[in-house]
Amino acid sequence: MTTTKPSHPGRILYVAVSQGHLAVFHNPYLSSLRARGHIVDVAAGATQEFALAEVNSFHDIRFARSPLRWANVRAFWQLVRLMRTNRYSLVHCHTPVASALTRLTTVFARGRPVVLYTAHGFHFFPSAPRRNWLLWFPLEWLLTRLSDFVITINHWDFEAARRLLRASRPRFIPGVGVDLTRFANLSIEDARAMRAHMGISERMLVILYIAEFIPRKNHAFLLTAFARIREQVPNACLLLLGDGPLQDAVRTQAAALGLTDAVHLLGFRRDVPALTNIADIAVSTSRQEGLGLGLAEAMACGLPVIASEDRGHRELVRDGETGFLYPQGDMDAFIERVVQLARDPVRRVAFGEAGRIHAQAFGLPAALAAMRAIYDEAEALAYERVPAAEQGR
Structure with a gap:
């Protein structure tokens, strides 16, 4: 039986380490989500010199790139408050530390948001130092259990997501898209x-x-x-x-x-x-x-x-x-x-x-088309998680 998509827009949380990262790589995707009728919130470290696509709300959360920093404890609790304040249907996270913290905080979220994680390059890879495998591989394996979609931008990472991490829905897109x-x-x-x-x-x-x-x-x-x-x-x-x-x-x-x-x-x-x-x-x-x-x-x-x-x-x-x-x-x-x-x-x-x-x-058209197909899947899954009494409102 095919699930009907919701007739009302969902609320999406889009997360990355910095506003600059989003402005350089993800503005077309944010605009695409808005065009689909979604309410889009962004959580990232503010960097005012970068112009960000129009979103509904921006939350200045300062992530540290190194995992073991006090700033990330503060960022974690800021994300928890966001998850508890707003009911998100989709949560899409980017960059390693921000994505790790975001996926952990979805445990505290209202409802069960669909979690998408785009890996811009796993820190474990064939020639990576042993410490990368010892730290990042088990961490990614555990966090994959909190991810509905693991999206990769190269084929080695796709196979790693599928075979090593055992992701439930590994997906591939051809990079973030060159305009x-x-x-x-x-x-x-x-x-x-x-x-x-x-x-x-x-x-x-x-x-x-x-x-x-x-x-x-x-x-x-x-x-x-x-x-x-x-x-x-x-x-x-x-x-x-x-x-x-x-x-x-x-x-x-x-x-x-x-x-x-x-x-x-x-x-x-x-x-x-x-x-x-x-x-x-x-x-x-x-x-x-x-x-x-x-x-x-x-x-x-x-x-x-x-x-x-x-x-x-x-x-x-x-x-x-x-x-x-x-x-x-x-x-x-x-x-x-x-x-x-x-x-x-x-x-x-x-x-x-x-x-x-x-x-x-x-090019951007190819990457956007691949990502739109993934969002179609994610929206359908999110609708399945809406209580029956709320569907069709």
Whole structure:
């Protein structure tokens, strides 16, 4: 017997570590939920410089990224109060610590909300340190018992959710979605003008890395390698987009290596498509990625890419076709691949065009369509949990 969907909107709680995370990755999904007629509440740490899609209410809850911090105890009880104050039909959580706390607090919720957890990359994975498996795997296994849907953005995580975590409803979406309409090519004249504005001459080879300045992104590895790359490609320069706690340390390292004039730390930028268009090669030296939105954006602009061997990067990069993968932590292999592409403009163009086509699979329309199908399932399940006396009101 097919369950009829509710005739009234549900109330949804959407949770992540920060407003910035939601603004960068999830605005289209929040707008989609509102368009479906839902009342949408958001709980995240407020970061006012990021514009968030219109929601019904915003709750400033400051999560700490490290699990064992006092701030997370306070965040836990704030979430409990939210769960007790409002009757949520769906709770959708993102980012590891915020998601762990949210799923625990659903035990205290009014009614039985349907819980969706999007894993942007499990902290346990084939090459992860043993401590990650000892801490995060049992924690995720337990919390999966509190999750109605575990949503993954790469196939390794999907199989892990299905086989290792024994999730009741593992689901896959092709990343969080790249807005491909933003990544049209600049004209040659506009690209030249932008380079000139930044003090980058036409003869420079521009290498781009879009990433937060956090340990996982491995900027120290990149700078050490770049110093050696400059010995073979003296006209190379490096653009680093993003912000984060290690930004000053990276700036200090660049100065110590004598790279101040060749390394440009640009911070958080809203003109990423334009900056991507003036680059020649995009790289990622990340230690692990769920997928890697910055790399997908670079491919959408037709850039060849070089990335560390990783489950998320394997999803994006077709080695030898759209770019190169190199063994995790192998600096000599990374340098060799960068120098190879730097000296071969014909191959750069071929890789870039193949990457532009491959990036279509990770576009926002595909991700939104997959997520809408999951919300259809979640709404039907939520309606099944509504007491019979309330259905159809």
